[in-house]
Structure formats: structure tokens, C-alpha cells
Amino acid sequence: MNQKSFVFYGTGRRKSSSARVFLKKGIGKIFINRKNFLEYFSKDSERETIQQPLKELNISKEMDLYITVKGGGGSGQSHAIRHGISRALLKYESSFLKKLKKLGFITRDSRKVERKKVGLRKSRKKPQYSKR
Numbered sequence: 001m002n003q004k005s006f007v008f009y010g011t012g013r014r015k016s017s018s019a020r021v022f023l024k025k026g027i028g029k030i031f032i033n034r035k036n037f038l039e040y041f042s043k044d045s046e047r048e049t050i051q052q053p054l055k056e057l058n059i060s061k062e063m064d065l066y067i068t069v070k071g072g073g074g075s076g077q078s079h080a081i082r083h084g085i086s087r088a089l090l091k092y093e094s095s096f097l098k099k100l101k102k103l104g105f106i107t108r109d110s111r112k113v114e115r116k117k118v119g120l121r122k123s124r125k126k127p128q129y130s131k132r
Contacts, residue, residue, distance in 0.1 A: 008091040012084025014109055017072030021084035023092060026064025032081070033068055046078040053086045053105050057096055083108060 012019040030037040030050065041047050054060040065085065069077045086105035089096050100106050114123035121127060 008088045010084040010087030010089070010091065012080040012082065012087060012108075014079040014083060015072050015076035015112055017069060017076035017080040019067055019069040019077065019080040019084040021081065021088045022066040023085065023088040024064050024066075025062065028061040028063065030065045031067065037067075041074060041078060043074060046074050049078040050081050050085070052082055052103070053089060053100060056099065056103060057089065059089075063092075079109065 006024065008023040010021045010023070012021060032040040037047065037050060041050070051060060054063060067081055067084070069081055071077075072080070082105060086100050089100065090106070097106070116123055
């Protein structure tokens, strides 16, 4: 079978962000919500986060990425995209598992914002205590 015609899919999540990643053979184009990723993310750190799995595996110029992402802010979205890319790469080539797992890109970061509780100012911050 010819792998050039196949599209590989991966879902990534982080905080309240959710990313759908479609990966196929190409020349290294990355589109996020129909925009070039250089337009979508202004911070260099977020751009680097997205490209980490591709650079670590030395395939950044071999794959085209089409991504839709919703929810959260820039940091959460970029980490969700990285998680989705890693999952899609595993469907493309299962031998990448060892390297991606060692780098920590496969494991979903389950930390979320803790909810505010009744009687408190935030999730854990209490009102000022007055002794007298």
C-alpha cells in the first residue's frame, strides 16, 4: 500500500483545550484552524512546543499537519496539539513509541483548574481570619 495517500489522525488534550490533528506525507506545512501556525501562535515557545515531536524524530520536513483546536489559551492549546501530533505519529509509525514515550509526549497531562468551593474566595484561598 502507498502511505502517501493516507491521513493519520490523533486527538490531543490539555487543561480545557482539545486538538484534532490530521497528519499526512508532505513538505512540512502546518495549518491550525485554517491559518498558518506562524500566524496562529505569536509566541516562539508555543511554536517550538508544537514542532517538538517532529524535530525529535527528524521528520519535520516530511509531514503536513492540519489541526483544529478549541478551548483554553495558547499554552494549553500548544500542548494539546503536541499530544495530538504524537498520537497521530504512532498511527503512522508504531516504532516511534519508545522515543515519544521517553520524551513524555504520549502521556496526557490530566491537571485541570480546581473548582471554586463554597465559602472560599478561590479553590483554596480562605477569607481573612479575624481573631477579635
